[in-house]
Amino acid sequence: MNTVNGQGEMMNVAGKKNIVVGTAYFVLTLGLGMFLMKMLQGQDPLWMDSPVRKMLAGAHLHGSLEALINILFGYLIYRFGARMPLVSNIASWLLIGGLLHSGSAYLAGIGMTAVKTVAPFGAVSLIAGIVLMLPVLVKGVDSEYSDSA
Numbered sequence: 001m002n003t004v005n006g007q008g009e010m011m012n013v014a015g016k017k018n019i020v021v022g023t024a025y026f027v028l029t030l031g032l033g034m035f036l037m038k039m040l041q042g043q044d045p046l047w048m049d050s051p052v053r054k055m056l057a058g059a060h061l062h063g064s065l066e067a068l069i070n071i072l073f074g075y076l077i078y079r080f081g082a083r084m085p086l087v088s089n090i091a092s093w094l095l096i097g098g099l100l101h102s103g104s105a106y107l108a109g110i111g112m113t114a115v116k117t118v119a120p121f122g123a124v125s126l127i128a129g130i131v132l133m134l135p136v137l138v139k140g141v142d143s144e145y146s147d148s149a
Helices: 008-041 051-083 085-097 099-109 113-148
Strands: none
Touching: 008 051, 008 085, 008 099, 051 085, 051 099, 051 113, 085 099, 085 113, 099 113
């Protein structure tokens, strides 16, 4: 376990949270992808040109990427986040908040169109979480390198 000033367990929880949420969301987007493929096999011209199909396809694409980002950065928080626990925890929550970006497209595609207004908050949250990971990674990798030297 990463333990620095007793904060290692908190980082494990924060990183694990992103890994679990990211994996669950990835499974959800895979299910959406299977639904989209089934619908495309019918080749209904109304479906092919439907804004709903386009919205759900965007949710599938962005959701898969956002889920993988959560899994990757969750592991990095788990591995290197103990050196900057507060920043790592904030980054963890911002990365999860990033799922609002594709999640709002997913919900808009199934008829909850008012939710589209939340998408920009999800995008900003995701970008902020990634930016916050930069100092976490620099400090964590640098500390690990100096510890092993």
